[in-house]
């Protein structure tokens with residue numbers, strides 16, 4: 001794919017963001033004579049369609065006639081229109097990554113490329129165009145110049161050479177001129193030359209925390225660093241660090257990163273979106289003050305994002321930190337020395353629209369292309385990564401079985417919710433049982449802080465008729481799903497409404513059953529209801545604003561989440577209540593109690609990963625306490641106290657859980673032992689959706705690779721309708737990635753998936769609703 005320099009490239013394949021359905025691999029154009037030399041990754045403008053309307057795109061391949069697919073005559077190929085030199089070309093590795101993603105995840109190349117570069121970069125948001133002037137090398141022979149104009153020329157001559165050419169406005173101010181006109185007149189008369197400039201300026205820096213001295217590594221941490229470091233110069237290698245919560249994985253990452261930076265290469269550090277707190281960036285910036293850091297962060301403005309992207313693209317050793325899409329950061333081809341993927345099990349690495357890629361798996365591919373090590377870490381590794389490390393031997397396993405010095409392993413107590421509810425005699429529904437309530441009281445008496453988790457937004461998720469014979473419950477008009485009651489603070493008055501969590505439709509809460517006119521009842525769980533109960537239990541904390549709720553309803557913007565965490569860090573907030581946003585990566589030493597309102601929210605999902613998710617959630621949230629010499633206590637309320645994932649999490653037994661879970665998956669031919677692809681057909685008419693699914697199923701069965709795979713019959717999805725579109729799924733299972741890929745390639749070459757509106761292909765899905 002590298003471009004031979006001695007041969008002229010006749011044709012370029014261009015990924016365009018429009019008109020993509022019929023050109024999944026890009027469109028071929030002629031490189032006209034007289035155009036600047038082009039390279040892979042260049043941004044270009046091309047003519048598209050009958051009207052030849054100019055459209056932006058990126059060159060994904062260069063070559064000779066092999067780029068013509070045979071059907072087209074060379075003479076009918078259109079020519080590139082222009083090359084955009086204001087945007088840095090995509091590094092070659094990133095272009096090859098795009099081709100891999102497009103093929104592996106069955107997504108058109110145009111859509112793939114478009115999703116890899118932030119909109120702010122593509123649209124040049126924040127780019128400032130300015131003009132600068134300097135003395136013309138040859139001054140025109142003019143007898144007499146107006147003294148004012150002469151003064152301008154003298155002023156510019158005194159300007160420090162390093163700061164020339166001089167910005168027009170800066171010169172105007174320096175000469176105390178009212179307008180730019182005299183300067184522009186000097187340009188016209190030939191005394192000054194003008195230089196166009198463009199730059200992105202958005203002053204943003206991570207809050208640098210007090211540096212402090214780096215802690216001395218424990219022997220366990222040191223052994224992991226040394227072992228991974230030893231493989232640094234031998235090309236690609238894949239490492240999984242399994243460290244219990246609080247084992248100090250970040251210290252391991254930072255030590256590895258320092259060694260790479262000192263060798264003159266760059267580090268790409270991926271974290272789940274929600275872990276991108278000011279804490280994370282500040283901690284890293286403090287550790288490496290002499291290296292540039294780019295942080296790609298959802299809390300940044302578009303211009304700031306653009307600026308950070310440019311920082312990442314500058315040559316030289318640097319650290320680039322960001323969520324999923326930072327895996328595409330424009331770090332030069334030869335420059336990347338290490339990729340780190342923290343909390344590799346996190347679902348937020350998977351993109352839920354085309355291209356449906358998993359950032360962790362793309363990072364592995366990028367490390368392969370860059371020939372550098374990749375380090376993935378987690379306290380609860382995904383079954384995929386664990387299987388790769390223990391059964392397949394693809395990744396090297398490193399273990400940090402003990403918490404860092406000074407941290408105690410939290411005591412995890414399982415509480416049977418049915419028995420707990422009966423203990424309260426006031427006939428009210430309680431979500432905080434007596435065990436958790438007592439633990440919280442004791443914690444606050446000791447001036448401790450607490451975290452309470454419920455992985456469900458809203459007030460209550462069940463609105464129904466009390467008459468079981470009637471059986472009515474409130475469903476969304478547009479989805480096969482129940483409506484959720486929400487309270488919203490509208491001015492002073494509390495408004496109550498219902499919302500669908502799938503299509504966001506809102507409706508009033510009915511007072512009477514529409515079928516039998518009995519008064520409806522509202523029950524079920526939601527963070528707002530827990531908040532209401534906690535306010536009642538701890539009125540003093542509530543009155544002083546020391547209880548905060550963190551979920552998708554209260555935290556509309558990343559900055560709100562960051563601000564709340566800072567207040568929690570300062571101790572202004574004593575009790576943090578929220579959804580899984582608060583289950584991950586938070587490190588606050590004063591947290592003494594963690595409560596899980598219901599460990600059952602994930603357990604009963606119709607998804608083969610339900611056990612894995614439950615184990616991860618309980619383990620991760622329990623790990624938020626005991627981060628100092630306080631004994632941490634995690635209280636897990638559940639209706640299923642004997643469920644194995646909950647018991648295993650309470651025993652801190654990841655290895656035992658993973659062994660049992662993988663053997664179940666193997667028995668049913670599910671990931672990680674097999675590869676799964678899920679195809680979803682969506683249509684506004686249920687019969688049409690079903691018919692298309694059956695036609696597609698038949699067409700897939702007729703493909704060459706179908707005998708090497710399991711092609712399951714079409715079935716309605718677990719949520720059979722979302723936003724008025726009926727949904728059917730076809731699951732494909734294959735014993736190896738190669739078999740899966742050859743089946744998908746055959747389907748693609750028959751254009752079976754070409755209508756992206758109708759058919760969504762999800763390779764290696766992480767959620768099955």
Ligand SMILES: [Zn+2]
Pocket residue numbers: 476477478479481500501502503504505723
């Ligand atoms: Zn809905």
Ligand SMILES: [Zn+2]
Pocket residue numbers: 465466467470471472513514515516517518
């Ligand atoms: Zn009824």
